[in-house]
Amino acid sequence: MRARLQDVLLPSSDPAMPGHFLPQGEKVARAQASRSPTRRALLGGLTAVSLASILPRPAIAQARPKVVVIGGGFGGATAARELKRAGLDVTLVEANATYVACPFSNEVIAGLRPLEGQFFGYDAIRREGIELVQATATRIDAEARRVTLADGAQLSYDRLVLAPGIELRFDALPGYGEDAAEQMPHAWKAGSQTLLLRRQLEAMEDGGTVVISVPPNPYRCPPGPYERASLIAHFLKTRKPRSKLLVLDAKDTFSKQRLFEQGWKELYSNRLEWVGLAGGGQVTAVEPATRTLVTDFARHGAAVANVIPPQRAGRIAEIAGVADRSGWCPIDPVTFESRLRAGIHVIGDSAIAGGMPKSAFSANAQAKVCAAAVVDLLADKEPATPKLINTCYSLVAPGYGISVAGVYRPRNGLLADVEGAGGTSPLEAPRQTRELEAAYAEAWFRTITADVFG
Amino acid sequence: MRCLPVAFAVAAIPLATAAQEASGLRRVAPPGASSCSGCHASRPAAGLAVPWIAGRPAAEIADLMAAFRAGERSGTVMTRIARGFSPEETRAIAEWLEGQR
Ligand SMILES: Cc1cc2nc3c(=O)[nH]c(=O)nc-3n(C[C@H](O)[C@H](O)[C@H](O)COP(=O)(O)OP(=O)(O)OC[C@H]3O[C@@H](n4cnc5c(N)ncnc54)[C@H](O)[C@@H]3O)c2cc1C
Numbered sequence: 001m002r003a004r005l006q007d008v009l010l011p012s013s014d015p016a017m018p019g020h021f022l023p024q025g026e027k028v029a030r031a032q033a034s035r036s037p038t039r040r041a042l043l044g045g046l047t048a049v050s051l052a053s054i055l056p057r058p059a060i061a062q063a064r065p066k067v068v069v070i071g072g073g074f075g076g077a078t079a080a081r082e083l084k085r086a087g088l089d090v091t092l093v094e095a096n097a098t099y100v101a102c103p104f105s106n107e108v109i110a111g112l113r114p115l116e117g118q119f120f121g122y123d124a125i126r127r128e129g130i131e132l133v134q135a136t137a138t139r140i141d142a143e144a145r146r147v148t149l150a151d152g153a154q155l156s157y158d159r160l161v162l163a164p165g166i167e168l169r170f171d172a173l174p175g176y177g178e179d180a181a182e183q184m185p186h187a188w189k190a191g192s193q194t195l196l197l198r199r200q201l202e203a204m205e206d207g208g209t210v211v212i213s214v215p216p217n218p219y220r221c222p223p224g225p226y227e228r229a230s231l232i233a234h235f236l237k238t239r240k241p242r243s244k245l246l247v248l249d250a251k252d253t254f255s256k257q258r259l260f261e262q263g264w265k266e267l268y269s270n271r272l273e274w275v276g277l278a279g280g281g282q283v284t285a286v287e288p289a290t291r292t293l294v295t296d297f298a299r300h301g302a303a304v305a306n307v308i309p310p311q312r313a314g315r316i317a318e319i320a321g322v323a324d325r326s327g328w329c330p331i332d333p334v335t336f337e338s339r340l341r342a343g344i345h346v347i348g349d350s351a352i353a354g355g356m357p358k359s360a361f362s363a364n365a366q367a368k369v370c371a372a373a374v375v376d377l378l379a380d381k382e383p384a385t386p387k388l389i390n391t392c393y394s395l396v397a398p399g400y401g402i403s404v405a406g407v408y409r410p411r412n413g414l415l416a417d418v419e420g421a422g423g424t425s426p427l428e429a430p431r432q433t434r435e436l437e438a439a440y441a442e443a444w445f446r447t448i449t450a451d452v453f454g
Numbered sequence: 455m456r457c458l459p460v461a462f463a464v465a466a467i468p469l470a471t472a473a474q475e476a477s478g479l480r481r482v483a484p485p486g487a488s489s490c491s492g493c494h495a496s497r498p499a500a501g502l503a504v505p506w507i508a509g510r511p512a513a514e515i516a517d518l519m520a521a522f523r524a525g526e527r528s529g530t531v532m533t534r535i536a537r538g539f540s541p542e543e544t545r546a547i548a549e550w551l552e553g554q555r
Contacts, residue, residue: 361492368488384482387543389489389535405531407486407538421538425530436503437530440493443503447495 064089065378068147068157070137070316072099075348075363076163077125077452082371083161084130088378091131091155093147094122099453102221103360104445105190109198110231111239112398118190120453140320142341159374162322162329163348163363164314165189166220169327172310174285183288184305187228188220200304201232206240208303211293213283215310216250218328220349220358223255223404225308227394230260232306233268234397246300247274248293250282255357256394256404256424263396283307313350320344328352333410335373335383336366345370354414355406362390364448385410387418393441401437481553484546486539493531496554508554515548516541 065088069080072094080092099120107113126132133155139148140160147155168186170177176184185197201210210232214225229247236243245268253276254260264272275281280297286307293300293307312318312327322329322338329346330339336351338344347370348363356362365388373383391405406422408415425437494507507515521527522536523544539547 364492365489368483372482372488384485387486387489387538389486389492389538391493391531391535403531405534407535409485418538421536422534433530439503440530444493446499447502447504448492450495450497450499451491 065158066091066156067159067161067374067378068093068155069161069163070147071163071165071314071348072096072122072125072132073163073165073348073363074101074360074448074452075165075367076161077122078364078367079161079163079347079371080130081125081128081452082368083374084128086371086375088375089131091133091157092122092125093133093135093137093149093155095134095136097121097134100190100194101360101445101449102188102190102224105187105194106224106228106231107395108190108194109187109201109228110235111198111202112231115190115195118194120449122453124454137316138319140316140344142321142344145343157343158378159343159345160320161345161347161367161370161374162314162317162320162350163346163367164316164350166311166349166358167313167315169310169312173283173307175288176286176307176309180286180288180307184286184291184302184307186308187306188224188308188311197304197306201235204240204243204303207242208240208244209300210236210243210245210304210306211300211302212245212247212306213286213293213308214247214249214251214254214281215308216282218358219308219311221392222357222359223260223392223394225249226254226256226260227396228306229272229274230263230268230394230396233264233272236271237268243271243303245272246302247272248281248283248295248300249274249276252276252278255392256402258427259402259424260394260396262427263400263402267397267400311349313346317346317350322346323350324352326352333413333415334385335377336370337373337377345374352414354408355417356388356390356408356415357392357406359390359392360448361392361444362388364452365389388415391444393437393444395438395441396434399438400431400434401439401441402434403437403441481550484543484550486543487547487550490547490551508551510552512545512548512552515551516545519544519548 067083067088068091069076070093072092080090084090101118105118108115122132135149137147138150145157185193187193187197212225212229229245233245236245280295283293283295285294291302291305293305313323313329317323317329322340322344324330329350329352331346331351336345336347338346347366349358369386369388376383388408391403393401393403395401402425404424407418409418493504495502496508519536522529522532525533
């Protein structure tokens with residue numbers, strides 16, 4: 001069953017967290033942990049920990065190996081299911097009762113799709129026998145192999161899989177703190193932010209300028225800002241024809257650039273302007289009160305401003321000591337085990353995966369490889385050298401899809417592109433090919449969300 | 455405190471059992487195979503545009519992949535993906551797929 005909108009977007013009563021989606025969910029999680037059935041799971045974990053300190057080791061060792069997964073998104077939910085199907089004892093810790101998927105959320109912003117289509121629950125995952133704990137993990141003791149949750153409960157593990165996604169850096173762009181996101185939404189975590197940007201676009205007077213600020217690499221979903229620009233341009237073209245879109249970018253090149261630019265020229269020529277780093281596109285500060293974006297060369301006043309801030313691995317990664325100075329997590333490309341802490345594996349957006357982009361597709365593929373490796377490691381077997389695929393579809397307009405694909409394998413300690421494979425959709429292609437790819441994009445979303453949550 | 459070697463020996467038994475259970479349920483996916491299900495549903499679903507490949511004869515899948523790799527068969531994305539796998543890797547994936555139902 002799909003969750004209803006009001007179940008997911010509860011009003012916030014915490015003034016420190018004005019209407020942000022994730023923290024609200026976390027709060028609900030904490031409130032529910034004390035009365036929901038997951039309470040038993042917490043106590044179960046607690047017992048295991050206290051027994052560990054009393055009983056001699058062999059008694060503990062007789063239990064099935066236990067894996068804790070933190071984060072129930074595309075990476076973590078996939079990993080939990082694969083590990084469970086391999087016969088392990090699996091606990092999945094996820095802060096929110098309902099997952100709100102980012103892929104296709106740009107369509108929600110452009111009014112092409114309801115937000116409810118992005119909601120996925122954890123019933124099927126629970127039914128598989130995975131212990132689902134709805135709570136926020138707040139501490140990890142890598143030595144003792146123990147996770148602490150927000151309410152103080154503890155879970156012990158033989159191996160830990162971290163898939164916490166991203167943390168938006170509200171310290172990286174002067175003026176862009178959490179409060180500023182209420183004026184200038186990022187919409188880079190799907191939920192109330194997605195709706196806020198949608199509403200601002202709807203309410204905007206025709207003739208205004210929409211501005212999108214794009215961060216430097218690396219960030220979640222490299223082609224995402226350009227798909228968003230495309231679909232907002234489509235919205236303006238059909239609904240606010242005198243309005244314009246300006247994309248201010250901290251980079252000079254971007255994913256599927258020639259394909260996007262070709263589509264933009266064809267569909268949105270005098271409506272969408274992209275300014276790269278060399279052209280003065282890097283936003284160096286914002287002024288939320290007046291919706292102004294500042295670069296080294298100019299000040300841009302916006303009717304609607306979408307600021308996508310720089311990012312780093314989800315906060316728990318840093319707490320666990322698996323993030324390096326870049327803010328992301330170095331991993332072994334065969335097992336996805338952290339290079340900084342033994343027994344902790346990191347997958348999805350948080351991981352430094354070499355050539356693999358931070359995508360839902362990558363997170364799902366990495367989860368499967370990581371789960372197989374964890375099973376092998378727990379059985380003292382050497383994990384096989386993997387190969388992985390990523391494909392990112394983007395819509396340039398409804399019915400106009402393009403893609404970039406890659407095949408990856410470990411090389412020199414990183415995941416590297418297999419040469420001769422992958423690449424983008426052809427530049428020269430009939431409109432029918434673009435239509436097919438738009439249909440395949442939709443099919444991909446249905447298939448992967450069924451694979452992860454269905 | 456770290457475990458004594460004796461404790462390790464005992465610990466190895468249940469771990470191995472879990473892994474055996476695992477291999478009894480499904481053969482381990484060869485390199486690359488677990489990524490195909492990102493697009494090709496592992497269970498049938500109505501109205502999906504991407505063709506069904508799980509459970510089909512290995513020879514058929516291997517031939518189709520070879521044709522994509524050689525550019526003899528056109529596709530929106532499979533030509534780009536098939537070129538990432540050698541004939542041996544492709545055969546292993548095709549054999550594994552045949553066993554997936
Ligand atoms: C606009 C947009 C469009 C996109 N389009 C696509 C696309 O078309 N295709 C594609 O492949 N990808 C796309 N992506 C990227 C995709 O959404 C991410 O790459 C993907 O979600 C990463 O999965 P993950 O499991 O690493 O993290 P997430 O999906 O973010 O999951 C992390 C989970 O961990 C939980 N969590 C975090 N910390 C804790 C904690 N301490 N305790 C408990 N729980 C915790 C969170 O609540 C969350 O549910 C898009 C992204 C955006 C923003």
